[in-house]
Amino acid sequence: MKKNYYQKMAFLGMLLLTLLGFQKYSEKSPETFPKVEFISESLHLKSLSDFDPNDLDEDQWQKLGFSEKQTATILKYKKIVGGKFLSKEQFKKCFAVSEEKYSQLSSFILLPETNSEAKENSGFKSYEKKSLNISRKFNPDQLSQNDWENLGFSEKQAAAIMKYKNYLGGSFVSKEKFKECFIINEENYAKLESYLILPEKTPADTKSGKSNSIKSKTLQTSFDPNTLDVNGWIALGFSEKQANVIVNYRDKNLKGSFKTLEDIKNCFVISSEKFEELKPFIRLNPSTMAKNSDEKKPEFKQEKTDFSKIDLNSITFKQLLEFGLDEKSAGSMIGFRKKLGGFMTKEQILETYNIDKELVQKLLSIAPLDNSKVERHTLVDAPEEWLKNHPYFKYSADKIIYYRITNPDDKKIWKFLKTKPEYEARMRLYLK
Incomplete structure (x- = not known):
């Protein structure tokens, strides 16, 4: 009896203590946990200066506060968008650049705000607010790239202006033509116009548009095509690439010299219109023709290949040279074709490294491709x-x-x- 009594009393005591403990716990105010704050590396704004994100390498991105992984992501994203950020808007979309980081860097980035603004600026740094430094009247034909930079244009803009002048044949001709240069916007043209020593309008007898159009002043005297080097052909209005093709065609395909007017006409980069412009001034001098014992043999004459009938899977190295490709481009194309066992599509040819894509594109538009003989297998039976x-x-x-x-x-x-x-x-x- 006593034993049962003591057991009951002990149980009631434990129950009472439990109830008292629960009451005290429930009366406590809930504990507050310390606020968690994430600390991010922030740059001192004073240490930042204006920059173009297209010019930064891996080390420079990391100095801006990005991790190695973030830097790799940014550089990979730049390749995906075409190798160049066009605007702040485009840069901001890179997921490695947080909102906080972008707001910190935004005011220092030398890019247009939006893609539409970038297109208006033709991809050049016209967003760099440089004022033009013009002190006197000048003839733009006489300015070098360095002179254009001294006027206030960026290096790329100056190079583009020089390229445009070469495109016109070495002279801007008129204010009208000068204004058409896509890198010179309305604002800059308005500042330059009164200083330009050029006619207002393009003369009616001036041919427009192409770098290989020849001006009458260039051909005031006759010339020997066998004594011209690359610069000589450029002076006649050809681009540097075209001039190299002509010299290569003369020295390698024709073994050192043009023998007839037909030889010149057959050069791929000399159009019929161009040839007719040159023809009255061409003087073939026998003393400058390369000596060749087989010169008078009929089989020595250069036959122009009909590339519309040449299969791209069987075209030879020599035929590619004849078309105008240099040895590096021709060798790369033949080598890649050999590794593949033959091309299946024309698009594959444009994937070849070290080729002149402009010339190859012309070749693809002319020559057919027959892939019927190219080796093919299944995954199961492929050797x-x-x-x-x-x-x-x-x-x-x-x-x-x-x-x-x-x-x-x-x-x-x-x-x-x-x-x-x-x-x-x-x-x-x-x-x-």
Whole structure:
């Protein structure tokens, strides 16, 4: 009896203590936790100066407070948008640049605010607010790139103005033509106009538009095409690239000299219109023609290739030189074709490194492509050597060889490979 009594009393005591403890806990005010604040590295604004994000390298981005990973993301994003940030708006969209970071840097970035403003500025740094320094009247034809920079234009703008002058044939001709230079906006032209020593209007007999249009003052005397170097052809109104093609054509294809007017006419970069302009002034001097014992033989005459009938998968190195490509471009194109086993599409040709894309684009518009003889396989039966050597397959070759042992089915192998869509598209060009 006593034992049961004491057990009951002990239980009631414990219950009472529990109730008292709960009451005291419930009366306590809730504890407040300290506020968590994230500390971010911020730059002292005084240490910042105006900058163009297109000019920064990896180290410079990190000095602005970005981590190594953020820097890599920014540089990769720049490549994705075309290798150059066009505006602040575009830069801000990079997810590695936080709102806080952007607001800190924004006022120092030398870029237009929006993409539309960037297009109006033609991609050049006209947003740098430089005033033009003009003290006297001048003939713009006589200014060098350095002179344009001293006037207040940026290096790229000055280079663009010089390029435009060359495009016109070495002279701006008139204020009207000068105003058409896309890098000179309305505001700058208004400041320059009264200082320009140029006629107001373009003379009626002046041909517009192309760098290879020849002005009558250039051809006041005759010339020997066999004594002209690259600069000589440029002086006649050709671009530097065209001049190099002409000299290369004369020295390599024609073995050192033009023998007839037809030889000159057959050069790819000399149009029929151009040839007719040159023709009255051309003087072929026998003493400057390269000596060749076979010179008079009919088979020595250069035959102009009809490139509309030449298959791009069989065109030769020599024919590419004849078309106007230099040895580097021609060699790269032939080499890439050999590695691929043949081109399947014309677009592949433009992916070739070290080629003159402008000339190659012209070739693609003329010459056909026959891919019927190009080697193709399935993933299951493709030879191991072919997979390991083909530019499109070699990085996935080991996986393909491994997966097809237990899964001899192309669809299943593709699932296991999980390649990027653009890589898969290129690989499928060479599959049955």
